[in-house]
Amino acid sequence: MGTVCPVEGTSTTLADGFQTKEYEVAGQEALVKELRALFQTIDVKALTTIASKFRGGISCFVKPFRYDKAPSRPAMGAVNLHLELVFDDGLSWMARLKRRNTSTLPAAVQPYLIRSEVATYSFLKKETRVPVPEVFAYALDSNNPVGTGYILMETIKGKNLLSTSPTIEQLSKVLAQLAEVYKELYRHPFPLMGSLDTPGSTNVGPVVHDLMVDLALTNNGDRVIQQLAGFPGPFINLKDYYSVLIPRILHMIVVGELYPFWAVDAYLIHKFLFDLLGQWPEDMQGTGKFYLRHFDDKGDHIMVDEDFNITGIIDWEGAYTAQKAEAFTSPIALWDSKEFFSERKTLSNSELEFAQLLDGAGHGGANHPANFNLGDCVRLGKIFQRLRICVGYTLYDENMENYRKAFMGLLREFPIRHEESWEEWRVFALKKYSGDEKLAGLLRREG
Template identity: 90%
Template structure:
């Protein structure tokens, strides 16, 4: 659950942004290192290995050193043991992207449960987890996971030739096929390490938080996660009303609340018109949440050494679970309102052909290759619901939404401006929309 191309800051030139971002990053990390006990972390790791000493690999507070260790939510520290072994410590950052403290224990536990399942039940290459802490109530001072270091570079940081990329795709197709061999009965997230139990989808927008008083301090406690769900439609029927409420109260999309409200209001209505594609029940498959390419680790020969960063993973129905990874998208085409697949997606689809078709006559009973070919509708819907976007991304977001309408073959000839005028008239009687329009003047 790390950064996506949507999460960028607007209204400054690129150089000013880089300087301001680097200063904020260094300030955040210095504060984090003051708040945590690194010695407690290395001692915990040493004890797990029978007393073999270790230390945190040093890095400088400059962009070249920090960026590879940072995600939007996690900081990664490499622990080096005296005998040459290396472990990775995954710690929660403290910034504007950080999820509420009440949510983090559930996210960590679900991630550990996912690694546990993948290592025990499948052949998917993932790191081994040695220890974890769910929250800051431990000697280290923050929630963390201690895990095996996966050697190699992430695919996003490499420049593979077409042949090397084909080699990666062939291996990734085997990962997809392996995940297909292990269905689950519900849509949700693994929630108990060592178990295959499916609980609610661990998503920050799905968290019901209760404000409680603890002496002089007010803190949030998790009251509820809804779910698990029997199909994708029920999931969105729960999620979208929450987003609409957050838009109205100013917690989401504050700079373009009317546009966001209209989009989500229309998408909610669209759920009732969607085909069997989101009503499928019975079998669900584990899906990586943030498959933009840096989750795939490769060696110098482009052999996959591991699939990492399973934070936020959830089980999805086949037609959504086996869409193409973000890493294979042609972003220009994706945001052009067209359905065009990249050459890599087409190649990946061919590698998956023949897997996942049981032969029964059912609209959703297609092979995994066709899940890739027909997957843009799921990808665009997922992007259009709940993403936090900044001003510079609005045009791409609108294009993704208009592309979604093309998928449904509705409002085929309309521009964004024409569609917005239609939606304003359609929902003119909605009191929440009227409130937003008054607020924006």
């Protein structure tokens, strides 16, 4: 195995020759070490042989890359490595493989993730007009000649939107196209909240979420094997989903697996949000129709050409079906982060423009919150966006202040008492949960 390693270079300087900071050097060294270890366990030659077979015998090779060069890094995400396979006739495919680091889920979970992602691409490609790459072949686990699970797919040309600097006119052009994608997704409802789990089918299974994993340990001779016991769900509404997710997060906070440096604040927030589930307004409890939404819509999922035509929407890992009011909120790419991490509900100019492009689409005509048109989903969507950030979202410690502001902004959405500041709310919450033994333990731990 590891017959070909397309990683070039181990430089610890930037392309312009300036020395990186010490932690960047350490990070780069760890990255190269990780990639070299990965290529010791996979057979790249087998990957090119499989790709060649699916193209009628046309030979291909893996294009070398340098991950010590900033322009190359968009080809690799936190959990996926992308190899470009170039055929002799000039066509190229992309091989998507799981990385092996602290961000990746256990190996027992990865077959479900791959199957769900392939099922999502299959549905979008066959049933909708959403531009996505075609999947040609895939393997769910390491039990194949390559030595790891993979997806072989069409290469989408262009640059990701996050890496560009569009003018106002160019961004408007992208928004108009993205609005058509939203409208297309609205034409294909599902009966439950969850993730597609069977390629070639519209079956909705459990929600793919790293905090919703149930693992089991089994003995196999002298080895202990970790197996996927399952994911909870699917669910009939978002409230039921959070009723399962939040208790899991509370447990992980108590045992030190989440928010270790500010466990008390995180525990108070999640405990209060769990109690708040019973006070959700009607428009947050939609049941009956759910729509596919991208999980990581920060902008690098939108590929554009030099004229800012959308060439594809990529990276559908973790996609799930959500109720209308959540499914059609604005993508992260359009947020004004300063306004979002505040207690206000102000929309960015791009969000307002996007909402206008969606006005009139998806209006059911009935006098019910769930029948707002898609533009209204953008205008009223901050409550769902802040929920996604406040429940289980991993933030760096220096961003805790932003986390608190997002939480306080979320509280303003509910008809409950409103403290003037985070400090006042924290005093209230400590008193409210003063009899909670788990909170008492966290307080002792933090001193």
